[in-house]
Amino acid sequence: MKKIDRLRYTGAVAAVGLALVLFGSGVYANSKESSVSDESAEADQSEAEDDVEVIDFSDVMPPADKDTYAGAGWMETIDVENDDKGTYAGAGWMEAIEIKNSESDGNDEAVEALAADEEKPQTYWGYTNLGIAHVDNHLNIRQEPGEDGKLVGKLPKDAACEILSVENGWAHIKSGKVEGYCSTDYLYMGSEAIERGRQVASMIAIVNTQTLKVREEPNTDSIVITLIPQEEELEVVEVMENGWVKFLLDDEEAYVSGEYVDIEERLGKAVTLTELLYGQGVSDVRVNLVQEAKKYVGNPYVWGGVSLTNGADCSGFTLSIFKKYGVSLPHHAASQAQMGTKVSLGEVQPGDLVFYAKNGSINHVAIYIGNGQVIHASSPKTGIKISSVNYRTPACARRFL
DSSP, rough: OOOOOOOOOTHHHHHHHHHHHHHHHHSTTTSSOOOOOOHHHHHHHHHHHHHOOOOOTTTSSSSTTTOOETTTTEOOOOOGGGGGEEEEEEEEEEEOOOOSSSOOSSSSSHHHHHHHHHHSOOOBBBBBEOOOOOOOOSSESSSSSSTTEEEEEEEETTEEEEEEEEETTEEEEEEETTTEEEEEGGGEEEEHHHHHHHHHHHEEEEOSSSEEEEEEESSSSOOOOOEEEOOOEEEEEETTTSEEEEEEEEEEEEEGGGGGEEEEEEEEOOEEOOOOOOOOOOHHHHHHHHHHHHHTTTTOTTOOOOTTTTTHHHHHHHHHHHHHTTTOOOSOOOHHSSSEEEEOGOOTTTOOEEEETTTEEEEEEEEEEETEEEEEEEETTTEEEEEEETTSSSSEEEEEE
């Protein structure tokens, strides 16, 4: 399909047509002898010809390679992108017209595909109307648009959401499994959200094998620290030249082979605070402890810290939570693992502590919250978060309640 974006058809073309007719009738044909024999008539004609003004039509005559005519004139294809003029015709400018060539140039499908691409909304990290939490710790997501709305989730600092609508200072959003409302006072939106996203987006490695070995150094001769299950997400620190990936295993660096992970750039998402269903025999104090711990999701990780709001490390977090329920714990994960009552990993209940090890030594602790999940102060990058209990291989579990 050829598109003729401008049709130049000058008013002078009429003169061209007239000239062609006169030439064809022999009025100006110099190659033929005149049949007029009368000398006076011949003299009159000579005088008349002397008075004729010679007009140069070269600027309106079709170039040698043009074969498209309209009446007594010709049409010329003009590139609209480089010509913002209309098409001259007589005393005015004509509207551009579209003409379909009878012979397809074979680009129909390409043109249609291009048009379809132009119609698609632009996305950023999978969001078409991006919003990013503009808070120090986390942004509350409520079931209804108002401060008294039920809390249904939390959007951690710099985590992203899809903004579905905005009304009266409240945004209807969706992030991860959470949908609800949050105040627009605490959201980056529009171009500010895109710019913020470029600053804070993280590289995530997603495990694509059933069980992935995590090593202390980037080679297969290094010892295996732990095992990570399929689809678990790792916080990438560096993709190395030798094909290995350095990542954060809680607050320590570790390595996995790049062959067994898929890497993509991603923004954080909301965490759901929907009440969990607990099994029989779970006491109210356990349920209350879990709900209390979940209040601090998104708060910062600080090595050596014990503050639930200003920052804590893994054992500082468990220490401070259990202190609220009359249980005194030391500020050391390995020491906490020696206290309480040992339980098998298959028997853990909400409120039990789950411990993780490196090279056989306990180096991390989390609180089991039910439904195969734990809450813990993970790393300076993520702060207090909820993870799968098997996000790395658990070493043991202890009961204190």
